[in-house]
Amino acid sequence: MEFDVILQPENLALFWTGTLNSLALLLVSLVLGGLFSLPLAVARTSRHLWLRKPVWLFTYVLRGTPLLIQVYLIYYGLGQMEFIQARWDDSLLWRGFKEPFFCAALAFSLNTCAYTTELLAGSMRHVPPGEIEAARACGMSRWTCLRRVVMPSAMRRSLPGYSNEVIMMLHSTSLASAVPALLDITGAARSIYSEFYLPFEAFMSAGLIYLVLTLVMVLLFRQAEKHWLAHLRPRPSA
Secondary structure, eight states, rough: HHHHHHHSSHHHHHHHHHHHHHHHHHHHHHHHHHHHHHHHHHHHSSHHHHHHHHHHHHHHHHHSSSSHHHHIIIIGGGGGOOOHTTTTTTTTTHHHHGSSHHHHHHHHHHHHHHHHHHHHHHHHHHHHHHHHHHHHHHTOOOHHHHHIHHHHHHHHHHHHHHHHHHHHHHHHHHGGSSSSTOOHHHHHHHHHHHHHOOOOHHHHHHHHHHHHHHHHHHHHHHHHHHHSGGGSOOOOOO
16 A cells, blocks of 8 residues: 555645535535526426426436436537537637536536426425415415425425435536546546556545545534424424
């Protein structure tokens, strides 16, 4: 074992940069995916077929295809189309496609958006009818009830499932190394392996970083569940 190579300042800096990029990619993907999933979850539970079916198709395709394929389709597909490349310098809308981070973040955002949409939609369907009846009895309109009762209740109840999605997205950021010029944790390990021919030490170090980040997120979500789901815990009998 030659872990002393990993502890060299330049290699530690490489892993540090990769960790920051992975966390930035995760944060951007979760924020964008979460924001877009809210209206899509409402449409997914709509009584109107013309609203519900397109969202179902979107989530079915994104959840039914590998994330790596989606990354390739955006970076090597959309990003390399002549129509888009010709407008890189003319339009801010298309300029992002020449940036590896943008392409990876777009793929991850769409993927987590699909999973989060279905997660929220399922929680919305299982909001206790009594909560909705009480809101209607207070004179709330359908949209007010959705905004003040259904969505907050569904978001709280989906926390355990969403924590799994966040952790899976953290692990999925390792696929960002498939995009050239984008250095993540796995990409840093690959660079060290290619330079020093130490695959075990390099990828073991990357695995430990992912393990520590996962532990931190599990603890954060556990505290969040204790705070927002305290009313759902069984009370001790007298």
